[in-house]
Amino acid sequence: MTGQRRWSPARAISAWLTSVLFARQLGDFLLLWLVLKGANAFTAVRAGLPPLAFRPGAEAVALAFECLALLAFQRRNREDLLLASLGLGRPLVLLPFALVHTGLSLATAALA
């Protein structure tokens, strides 16, 4: 352990994104995305709208639910303190999942 202690956000995020920890969390998040996407599609069909279209309002609500559930999962699995010890605050922890949500929803809408 030599050299000066220095924190770099890029280093912290890249270490986390390439870790088994993130892979597990991503697995949780994909399940959450599927559940919320299903619920959104169901309400869209009932309202006579295309089920898999990208509707920003509905996507934002779904993403908010997914993030809250993900934070609860992280807490339950005791990963919140571990992530904090990497110097990663909640906004940074949620950012990759927001990008995954948006990317998946746009891709689904384009393919539908």
Add this chain to the structure above:
Amino acid sequence: MHRFGSRTVLHAAYVDAVAGTVTALVGQSGAGKTTLLEILVGRRRPLDGQVRHAGVRVPHLSRAALARRGVVFVPDAPWLSTRVRVRRQLALVARVWDADPIAVARASEVQAFVDRAPPALSAGERRLCELAVATACRPEAIVLDEPFRDLDPLHREAIGRRLRALAGDGVAVLFADHDATMVAEIADRLFAIEEGRTRLVPDFRNTPIVEWYCGWSGLDQTGRRVDG
């Protein structure tokens, strides 16, 4: 100062951690030890008072922000991921802070069980692993809540050795615990907290243990008088 409802748990409480020393905080159950530590590490906001880091007043900070400033908190409850092996968690933290995970594991005496996930560890092994991961953050200050609680003598000794070694490396170590033997063995300084007030006990090794706890009031937590 801090209150829970109408009950004031901290009145005039002060505690500090000094680089290269081990500081212990003792007090009866409910005296406010954990609350004081939690204020120090940003888990609670004081109603009145301030936290200073390297002499500079710091606002209420998240745990992540504190980690970036070099302050790591090791709570008494388990805090490592339950579904990832310790070796991977140690490697992850070490990568972020540019530490050598193998050297940390060796120094923390956890090589024998880093390939297990935390639920498969005994309380003592888990506590050592948590300390190893905290050490991989290369902290300037480490704050621990009851690090010796429910541990067998061998693990207590191992944790004590590790805390002394960290202080030897220049880390400011601050812990709260009831284990008077370990406190006397490893601490350089002792703060006692009683009825929400703290005091530095100057010559604590030559002071009867009851006076650590009841030095002001002479009363135990049931209100009974104790003999110093």
